[in-house]
Amino acid sequence: MTLKEIAQLCDVSISTVSNILNGKPNVSEKTRQKVLEVVRQTGFQPNYFAQGIRKQKNRIIGIIVEDLNLFSTAPIVGAIMACCEEHDYRTVLIDMRLYGKWQDTWYNDEQKYNSVLQPSLKELLSIKVDGAVYVAGHCRIIKCFPDDFRIPGIVVYGISGSPKFASVVIDDTRGGYDIGKYLISMGHRKIGVIAGTADNLHTIKRLAGFQKALYEEQILFNPDLVRYGDWMRSSGYIAAESLLKEDITAVFCMNDLMAVGFYDYLYEKGIRIGEDISVVGYDNKEIAECIKPGLTTNEIQLDRIGQEAAKRMIKMLDEDYEPNGSGEIIEIPCKLIIRESVKNLDRTAYDENSESGS
Amino acid sequence: MTLKEIAQLCDVSISTVSNILNGKPNVSEKTRQKVLEVVRQTGFQPNYFAQGIRKQKNRIIGIIVEDLNLFSTAPIVGAIMACCEEHDYRTVLIDMRLYGKWQDTWYNDEQKYNSVLQPSLKELLSIKVDGAVYVAGHCRIIKCFPDDFRIPGIVVYGISGSPKFASVVIDDTRGGYDIGKYLISMGHRKIGVIAGTADNLHTIKRLAGFQKALYEEQILFNPDLVRYGDWMRSSGYIAAESLLKEDITAVFCMNDLMAVGFYDYLYEKGIRIGEDISVVGYDNKEIAECIKPGLTTNEIQLDRIGQEAAKRMIKMLDEDYEPNGSGEIIEIPCKLIIRESVKNLDRTAYDENSESGS
DNA sequence: TTGTAAGCGTTATCAA
């Protein structure tokens, strides 16, 4: 179906049909009705890209994700799409499936990485997207867009390696800080940390924030209480053994999965979480509220991240921003979700009774 | 950047540049090199859709999902995209976000549903996709494509309401059957069921399969042992109370989340799962291996579902199938994941010892 | 109120 065929069916010219479809005035009601009827019957839809070629603009935003199957990606993408739709932009999604293809072995392998990234970027360019949003799988400094990239770009859940592109990430420093403050407010002074991999930006920033909280409360930071894991459940379990030999009352696990590993160990040993020892996690995945006791953790507001990124991109596009302006880094706060895994050491039994009684 | 500009920069004609880019013969090595160099420098990418208009084919498959944020959707979409990429098809994803917008209130509300579906379909048609894959959020009979839909369509994780379109779903009957057989093989005879909503196809088919297993083993099916929930954790908890008054040794929960709710109740009462009572779930979500004891459950092979759908779609497209052929329903089996939540009643303590010792 | 014609970025045909 094309405009031409519709025109023939209606015995009018192509431009008349086009005008009607685009709501132009100066068309007799009779022809309008006739044409609209035929359009309805035939189910004709104008070719979006022929329109784009002619009008020289597409209103398409390209989204390129490192891996759609990570827990963080789909919510971010969903939020971006929602925002784009609201502003009458279409989206095109490219899933590089980096983890699916290579697990963890790609992000230090420039060659592997580029062998997927470059064709993906080319594809976006070929589709003539107006802007590109890059959704990382975890926070690190990423050189995803070349400096001479011809359209606006923005990096989400990672930090642009080039100052020409803005980045939207979670506020991990604040996240670590909030957790530190919370644990301290609950009376904990000796706090172990099960961190992620040592060179990971999430790890570094969460730890820095945590240290800041200690500092503000005049508590010495003891590096011996930090164990570095690999974000997997097993490393929480492994860290638990050695960490428990220290004289600690609480543990800050840098993700929920390692917290589950930590739970595993304590469960085996019959140590009660939220009672004998306190635990907080990070991420607020579904497991956090399913394990027992419920895990206090820091929720990552993925939808807000996606929304923020989309809003900025659309603003750049609609306001004809200089493509690639400032390398601003926008940090979205996390949200502490309190469950039952942290004991309040400052409360006496009496306090608890009187409070529950009130 | 356009072909024209490249041509001017190289002092050759447009067609020569086009020929070179498309690997046509009959071009002198000298001009080829010159043009290729300029193309490289300028980062020129031909306009994919201008090509499409001219060539009258796009090799694009549209994917329309009910909600990208459901646990089942992203893996299915990932598999579809992977398969399309392999066969040199591009994909366009449209996320209707039905649950995000309306939770559970849309799929019995034709009007709400169509207010999102119709524009989405139109958009796909407008993009001139060659085929459309519809990814449902849960299995039911869906009238998503109109009977006179002009391009091949296929429904995934749901059953096409029109016989013109094929469907790829999980084999829930077999899934329920396998679980029944497994529990019986472990010596269970009185088995409770925490089902999903009563009118849900997953519920109906899983229950039918379960009943078949009982029948084959000559065990009477007692309808009083079935409780209908709403797939949420709380309904597992609620069902637990009344169900435990019956004389049962095992419970088949129709998803992992309700199994977690069931765990909740038993945990409160100090009843030991995998010991005093056995439980199986369905879905194999991350929580299944995180709760204690690990939940035996049926894994839904989402990637296989997606792959199968994509393969069929591509076959239809490449072989110029009559759009909308058979309303075939392809069922992909689930995979029983054995963990620790089911006790073997047929084993004596002696058996267990001797086996672990061998 | 309607129609003609040019042009968007490609590819395909055919002549030079």
Next chain:
DNA sequence: TTGATAACGCTTACAA
């Protein structure tokens, strides 16, 4: 070996 030229589906001046 190269280059005009038409055509793809559409929009938009502008002419009728």
